[in-house]
Amino acid sequence: MTGVGVAVASLDDTIRACRELVEKPLDQIAAEWKASHPGGKVVGSFPVYTPVELVHASGALSLGVIGGGNEIEIAHADARFQSFVCSIVKSTLELGLTDKLGGIDGMLFHSICDPARNLSAVFKRNFPEMVIEYIHLPQNMTSAWAPRYLESEYRRILEVLQNLVGHPVTDDDLRRSIGIYNRARALMRRLYEIRRTTPELLSLAECYLLVRAGTRQPVEQFIETLEAALAGLGERTAKPKDRIRVVIEGSFCEQPPLELLEGLEEAGCYVLDDDLLTGWRWFLDDLSLDAEPLWAMAKGYLDGSVYSATKHDSRESKAKHLLDKVRDTGADAVIILAAKFCEPALFDYALYKQALDRAAIPHLFLEFDEKMWVFDRLRTEVETFVESMLFE
Amino acid sequence: MSEATKPYEAQMHQLQREMMAKYFDEMTALAEGASGYNAHLLVSGNPVELLRAFDILPVYPEVNALQIAVKKQALPFIQKAEEMGYSIDNCAYVKADIGCFFEGGKAPFGKIPQPNLILCNYVGCNVYLQWFEHLAEYTGAPIFNLDVPFLRGETEEASEEDIRYVVKQLEDLIEVCERITGKSLDYARLQRICGLSGETGELWTKIKELTQRRPSPFDAYFDAVSLMAPLYCLRGTEECVRYFEVAYKELLDKAEAGQGPLPEERFRFVIEGPPPWPYLRIFRELFSKWGAVAVASTYSTVGGIWEFGFRHDAAHPLESIARHMLQWNLTNRGLLTRYQQIRRYVEEWSADAVVIHSVKSCRLFSAGQGDMREYFAKELGVPTLLIESDLEDPRYFSEAQMRTRVDAFFESLEHKKMLSVGGSQ
Numbered sequence: 001m002t003g004v005g006v007a008v009a010s011l012d013d014t015i016r017a018c019r020e021l022v023e024k025p026l027d028q029i030a031a032e033w034k035a036s037h038p039g040g041k042v043v044g045s046f047p048v049y050t051p052v053e054l055v056h057a058s059g060a061l062s063l064g065v066i067g068g069g070n071e072i073e074i075a076h077a078d079a080r081f082q083s084f085v086c087s088i089v090k091s092t093l094e095l096g097l098t099d100k101l102g103g104i105d106g107m108l109f110h111s112i113c114d115p116a117r118n119l120s121a122v123f124k125r126n127f128p129e130m131v132i133e134y135i136h137l138p139q140n141m142t143s144a145w146a147p148r149y150l151e152s153e154y155r156r157i158l159e160v161l162q163n164l165v166g167h168p169v170t171d172d173d174l175r176r177s178i179g180i181y182n183r184a185r186a187l188m189r190r191l192y193e194i195r196r197t198t199p200e201l202l203s204l205a206e207c208y209l210l211v212r213a214g215t216r217q218p219v220e221q222f223i224e225t226l227e228a229a230l231a232g233l234g235e236r237t238a239k240p241k242d243r244i245r246v247v248i249e250g251s252f253c254e255q256p257p258l259e260l261l262e263g264l265e266e267a268g269c270y271v272l273d274d275d276l277l278t279g280w281r282w283f284l285d286d287l288s289l290d291a292e293p294l295w296a297m298a299k300g301y302l303d304g305s306v307y308s309a310t311k312h313d314s315r316e317s318k319a320k321h322l323l324d325k326v327r328d329t330g331a332d333a334v335i336i337l338a339a340k341f342c343e344p345a346l347f348d349y350a351l352y353k354q355a356l357d358r359a360a361i362p363h364l365f366l367e368f369d370e371k372m373w374v375f376d377r378l379r380t381e382v383e384t385f386v387e388s389m390l391f392e
Numbered sequence: 393m394s395e396a397t398k399p400y401e402a403q404m405h406q407l408q409r410e411m412m413a414k415y416f417d418e419m420t421a422l423a424e425g426a427s428g429y430n431a432h433l434l435v436s437g438n439p440v441e442l443l444r445a446f447d448i449l450p451v452y453p454e455v456n457a458l459q460i461a462v463k464k465q466a467l468p469f470i471q472k473a474e475e476m477g478y479s480i481d482n483c484a485y486v487k488a489d490i491g492c493f494f495e496g497g498k499a500p501f502g503k504i505p506q507p508n509l510i511l512c513n514y515v516g517c518n519v520y521l522q523w524f525e526h527l528a529e530y531t532g533a534p535i536f537n538l539d540v541p542f543l544r545g546e547t548e549e550a551s552e553e554d555i556r557y558v559v560k561q562l563e564d565l566i567e568v569c570e571r572i573t574g575k576s577l578d579y580a581r582l583q584r585i586c587g588l589s590g591e592t593g594e595l596w597t598k599i600k601e602l603t604q605r606r607p608s609p610f611d612a613y614f615d616a617v618s619l620m621a622p623l624y625c626l627r628g629t630e631e632c633v634r635y636f637e638v639a640y641k642e643l644l645d646k647a648e649a650g651q652g653p654l655p656e657e658r659f660r661f662v663i664e665g666p667p668p669w670p671y672l673r674i675f676r677e678l679f680s681k682w683g684a685v686a687v688a689s690t691y692s693t694v695g696g697i698w699e700f701g702f703r704h705d706a707a708h709p710l711e712s713i714a715r716h717m718l719q720w721n722l723t724n725r726g727l728l729t730r731y732q733q734i735r736r737y738v739e740e741w742s743a744d745a746v747v748i749h750s751v752k753s754c755r756l757f758s759a760g761q762g763d764m765r766e767y768f769a770k771e772l773g774v775p776t777l778l779i780e781s782d783l784e785d786p787r788y789f790s791e792a793q794m795r796t797r798v799d800a801f802f803e804s805l806e807h808k809k810m811l812s813v814g815g816s817q
Binding site: 341 | 473478517519521522525528535538544551557561727752754759760763767
């Protein structure tokens with residue numbers, strides 16, 4: 001079994017087990033799961049948001065395929081994608097081209113940006129044995145027809161999944177999956193609540209490992225992991241250090257190396273909130289269990305989800321959300337942590353910078369690459385930023 | 393200028409300049425306070441018919457950005473935007489447009505008016521969404537995100553659900569236009585306008601079919617771009633139809649007389665990707681010197697693909713506008729569908745090679761073009777050249793490097809041709 005949870009005792013143990021799972025190769029996770037689920041299917045999701053309830057309801061294992069991190073060297077994918085394309089697109093393709101996605105039967109991509117969309121086509125051509133689907137998530141949040149459209153888009157994906165697993169999925173299956181994911185997301189909200197109020201109790205890197213583990217294990221086990229972690233957190237005590245309090249924004253797709261997340265806080269910050277793995281925490285509240293399940297998921301996406309660089313909601317200005325987040329968390333500053341060549345994050349930054357300047361909120365712009373190994377320069381930049389605030 | 397690239401000058405060119413000057417004058421007049429309305433929208437799959445039905449002038453920030461680049465004035469605007477926080481890695485069309493906005497909207501060809509409506513007819517390109525989100529923030533104008541689901545099936549057909557979703561949004565857009573202009577939609581007029589667009593599509597198709605002949609009477613990339621401006625800015629008007637009638641007649645005469653854009657047509661190629669606007673003439677000469685003529689281009693289908701049979705339909709205006717946006721333009725189609733479009737050009741337009749011009753700014757076009765090269769060169773055995781620069785930012789064009797790559801490619805193509813001629817004799 002790949003899960004962590006019931007058997008673990010302390011918070012440190014839980015987090016250690018999460019780290020092991022996060023470092024485990026995806027094909028190994030798929031193989032182990034299939035060994036204990038004969039005939040089972042595994043479906044991967046590229047960031048940002050995937051309606052994972054559909055995958056779960058079909059009985060397949062949902063796996064987050066979130067790039068190759070700094071453990072993979074790009075040797076083939078850069079012949080397909082140019083130098084000015086972000087790393088996650090190339091490293092995800094590299095995983096496929098070097099047989100590291102074995103056991104993954106299908107991949108879901110979404111309308112988050114142009115390179116990710118083109119990646120889905122390149123996957124389709126290069127891995128014909130895999131079921132590849134591209135989900136178009138709506139960008140008109142106000143059309144009365146948008147929920148109907150999205151519901152039909154989810155139904156289309158559900159049909160693909162039913163064909164893959166070879167049996168029908170009922171509304172009851174879907175409702176049960178929504179309920180289970182509601183529980184997981186509520187526990188993650190609790191985790192983030194603790195970071196907002198007492199960031200000295202749970203570091204950014206620890207929180208990240210817990211959530212990232214959830215992209216790599218059955219959600220039922222993930223719930224056990226989170227319950228164990230929350231129980232462990234109740235026991236933990238720590239004195240707050242003299243650090244500035246920040247929110248980080250911009251790492252919603254490609255993920256920064258763990259060492260970078262550790263270094264950020266060690267350089268003198270508490271990170272009260274972030275958009276790391278935001279797609280796995282997508283909803284502000286539970287999805288309705290009373291409505292038709294696909295309708296509830298569609299309505300949740302349109303009216304009850306977090307703001308994101310990849311979702312364009314004309315009802316409110318984007319910078320307002322970030323300013324609200326700063327105000328609601330009581331943060332002193334914002335760190336924009338954008339992946340190199342990530343157009344959605346880089347475009348957002350232009351708006352954020354102007355709004356933060358107007359609101360006189362200190363901010364620091366950092367660019368990262370999932371493949372980076374050396375963090376000295378970034379760390380120095382954060383230290384300088386922190387010092388400028390502490391000793392102002 | 394060498395004999396090889398001396399431009400062909402006919403009535404169609406004169407007419408094009410007059411029409412476009414008039415269009416830019418209209419834009420400037422609105423900017424200077426004349427009464428009337430304008431909407432900012434995107435070229436890809438543009439629903440210009442609907443705006444024309446309300447006498448709302450279509451303003452295309454992309455057309456403005458490329459005009460700025462052609463006039464070699466993009467860099468200061470790009471740098472202005474970068475000072476504001478835009479990244480060196482952001483699309484330079486956006487930066488040139490936003491830089492120009494903050495310099496008072498004064499472009500070399502006229503003045504850009506404040507929009508009455510920001511119509512984000514989002515078709516494929518995600519950068520559009522952010523571009524218009526920013527414009528809405530800076531101008532305070534109302535924004536309408538017209539969400540066009542990406543064509544994601546195996547075929548060129550959009551699903552009934554997708555068509556219904558777009559038609560419903562077009563109905564909402566009609567209400568928005570009615571509110572802005574204070575006029576209700578004249579449905580019969582919308583039908584007439586769609587009829588005119590249908591005629592334009594028919595003529596444009598006939599023009600494109602002419603390049604199947606040997607020699608091709610014009611270059612389907614470098615010459616086609618001047619035909620594209622009226623196609624997007626003026627489609628749905630009588631004068632646009634007249635223009636395409638003149639163009640078709642003149643190009644047909646050339647074809648009948650066996651004339652091409654170059655003294656001798658030695659190579660026929662299909663080109664993928666937008667042109668490097670700041671260096672258009674130099675870029676053209678790289679190919680002209682080899683007697684290479686583009687017989688088809690994907691760039692000329694950004695705003696619409698008519699050559700495979702699509703026509704706006706006066707009997708079903710909204711549905712045909714929806715189909716145009718969903719199916720019949722390049723940018724709303726997946727990469728693999730684009731491979732098939734290029735393959736069809738190679739086969740039906742009898743091309744010797746594929747040239748991929750990869751531009752950093754537009755990742756919709758470029759991300760993954762290495763895979764495209766792999767497909768054409770390895771799987772189909774079509775000689776394929778991949779070169780890189782940009783469509784707007786002059787800092788990414790390296791003439792010497794580009795020349796070396798183009799020369800090496802055509803030398804090898806020439807060598808292959810000699811061998812195959814020798815072999816067949």
